[in-house]
Amino acid sequence: MSSPSKRREMDLMKLMMSDYKVETVNDGIQEFFVDFHGPSESLYQGGVWRVRVELPDAYPYKSPSIGFVNKIYHPNVDEMSGSVCLDVINQTWSPMFDLVNVFEVFLPQLLLYPNPSDPLNGEAAALMMRDRPAYEQKVKALNENHLKEFDYIWSSSTRLPPPLLPTLPSYMYSLPRVSVPHRNLVIKVEKDLEMEKHGRKPEPNILASVWRFLRRCLFLVLALGPMPNHIAFIMDGNRRYAKRRNVKEGTGHGVGFTTLTSICQYCYEMGVKYVTVYAFSIDNFKRKPEEVQSLMDLIKEKIDELLEEESIVQKYGFRINFWGSLDLLSEPVRLAAEKAMTHTANNTGPVLSVCVAYTSTNEIMRAIKKSCARKSFRTQGYVNCDGESVCEDINGCVTVADLEENLDTADCPDPDIVIRTSGEARLSNFLLWQTSLSHLQNPNPLWPEFSLRNLIWAILEYQKIYPYLEERRRLTKKEN
Numbered sequence: 283m284s285s286p287s288k289r290r291e292m293d294l295m296k297l298m299m300s301d302y303k304v305e306t307v308n309d310g311i312q313e314f315f316v317d318f319h320g321p322s323e324s325l326y327q328g329g330v331w332r333v334r335v336e337l338p339d340a341y342p343y344k345s346p347s348i349g350f351v352n353k354i355y356h357p358n359v360d361e362m363s364g365s366v367c368l369d370v371i372n373q374t375w376s377p378m379f380d381l382v383n384v385f386e387v388f389l390p391q392l393l394l395y396p397n398p399s400d401p402l403n404g405e406a407a408a409l410m411m412r413d414r415p416a417y418e419q420k421v422k423a424l425n426e427n428h429l430k431e432f433d434y435i436w437s438s439s440t441r442l443p444p445p446l447l448p449t450l451p452s453y454m455y456s457l458p459r460v461s462v463p464h465r466n467l468v469i470k471v472e473k474d475l476e477m478e479k480h481g482r483k484p485e486p487n488i489l490a491s492v493w494r495f496l497r498r499c500l501f502l503v504l505a506l507g508p509m510p511n512h513i514a515f516i517m518d519g520n521r522r523y524a525k526r527r528n529v530k531e532g533t534g535h536g537v538g539f540t541t542l543t544s545i546c547q548y549c550y551e552m553g554v555k556y557v558t559v560y561a562f563s564i565d566n567f568k569r570k571p572e573e574v575q576s577l578m579d580l581i582k583e584k585i586d587e588l589l590e591e592e593s594i595v596q597k598y599g600f601r602i603n604f605w606g607s608l609d610l611l612s613e614p615v616r617l618a619a620e621k622a623m624t625h626t627a628n629n630t631g632p633v634l635s636v637c638v639a640y641t642s643t644n645e646i647m648r649a650i651k652k653s654c655a656r657k658s659f660r661t662q663g664y665v666n667c668d669g670e671s672v673c674e675d676i677n678g679c680v681t682v683a684d685l686e687e688n689l690d691t692a693d694c695p696d697p698d699i700v701i702r703t704s705g706e707a708r709l710s711n712f713l714l715w716q717t718s719l720s721h722l723q724n725p726n727p728l729w730p731e732f733s734l735r736n737l738i739w740a741i742l743e744y745q746k747i748y749p750y751l752e753e754r755r756r757l758t759k760k761e762n
């Protein structure tokens with residue numbers, strides 16, 4: 283085997299390639315955070331914990347140190363520091379094991395089979411031995427609290443977390459100027475602020491650079507085939523994501539937004555000029571008032587975030603559109619949306635269009651009304667009962683071109699691909715006018731789980747069908 287430092291790099295890369303979300307500390311490879319999902323059929327199923335890993339100089343001959351960042355109630359994990367009873371790993375560790383084994387074997391085993399006879403959390407061990415049902419109840423109740431802590435750590439410590447994929451260099455993540463509830467993160471924030479104070483940017487992370495380079499190679503190969511210019515997404519499955527993980531509904535939508543930022547990043551890197559998302563339909567107003575309110579709050583918060591200096595919008599010069607009946611939105615959301623459109627109107631980068639308070643029929647009706655108002659033609663006697671035009675002045679009639687000019691999508695080409703996540707195969711009143719020649723796809727992952735792999739697969743599917751689509755496009759024209 284190669285030198286210990288090469289082995290460290292390889293193992294970390296392998297972990298990243300195995301879909302673990304990894305964030306390095308101070309851009310080194312000695313210390314990093316990994317998101318760990320509670321194993322199925324354990325009391326921790328559905329939970330996500332941020333785990334801090336430190337590789338000793340003697341790694342892989344010596345085992346890594348492991349600590350939970352957000353709290354976990356477990357007999358072999360110290361409740362205050364989050365450190366794991368190392369015996370569990372040390373006694374079985376051999377250089378044959380790697381980091382993937384830690385997350386796929388050691389930690390799942392630890393959570394599935396706690397050992398109360400060698401405790402780091404004496405209270406948990408005692409309760410487990412004394413009253414097993416009460417212990418199980420307490421673990422589950424505390425999981426819910428600790429997950430909130432995870433959400434907080436996530437939402438306050440990162441800006442562009444690509445789900446299920448290696449992270450970008452940490453300097454791309456804007457760090458908050460607040461204390462977060464764990465000393466490791468506080469130390470990280472302080473160190474970064476210290477570096478900033480001395481006018482130094484943290485060193486770029488070598489692994490992230492390698493990953494970005496690999497991504498670029500991948501995209502170059504992909505671009506040998508025809509690339510879509512416009513991809514539209516129906517971001518379905520956010521509530522189900524939250525439900526399956528037993529966390530509050532809004533968390534699903536929050537993670538869904540992070541998926542959106544990752545997808546925008548990848549589309550930018552691939553040269554896809556237009557990205558459109560269905561964020562909130564007019565029908566969604568029929569949901570429970572508290573759900574509508576929390577979605578509106580989230581949308582407002584995320585729009586504001588998109589306008590922050592370090593956001594993906596500013597970084598890549600995205601232009602943002604909001605399509606829909608914006609007058610149906612509450613004033614703060616509408617104002618935020620309008621501000622985002624005005625602020626990015628002159629940007630020349632990719633175009634992100636967000637459909638809110640939107641349905642296609644509403645869009646078409648608004649376009650018809652606008653066309654009519656513009657042409658101010660007589661509405662009476664426009665067509666007879668046989669459907670024949672009886673307009674006296676044919677120039678007064680609304681044409682396809684008029685209508686297209688007045689659709690929300692006027693300055694945007696029709697989507698090449700429409701992706702509805704979560705396996706649903708309906709358009710649900712989304713871009714009905716614009717999608718007659720789009721390639722529709724309904725991959726199984728829920729929107730928050732949708733990853734680069736799924737995106738690449740969707741483009742490959744599109745490339746397979748492209749000659750046929752082109753032929754259809756050549757033969758089909760929207761007629762008056």
Ligand SMILES: CC(C)=CCC/C(C)=C/CC/C(C)=C/COP(=O)(O)OP(=O)(O)O
Pocket residue numbers: 517518519520521522523535536538539542559560561562563566577580581582584585636704
């Ligand atoms: C600023 C901006 C673009 C914010 C977007 C935030 C975001 C991800 C919104 C998604 C909203 C939504 C109703 C998705 C559908 O999932 P669902 O709630 O219907 O979940 P389900 O399909 O599991 O029921």
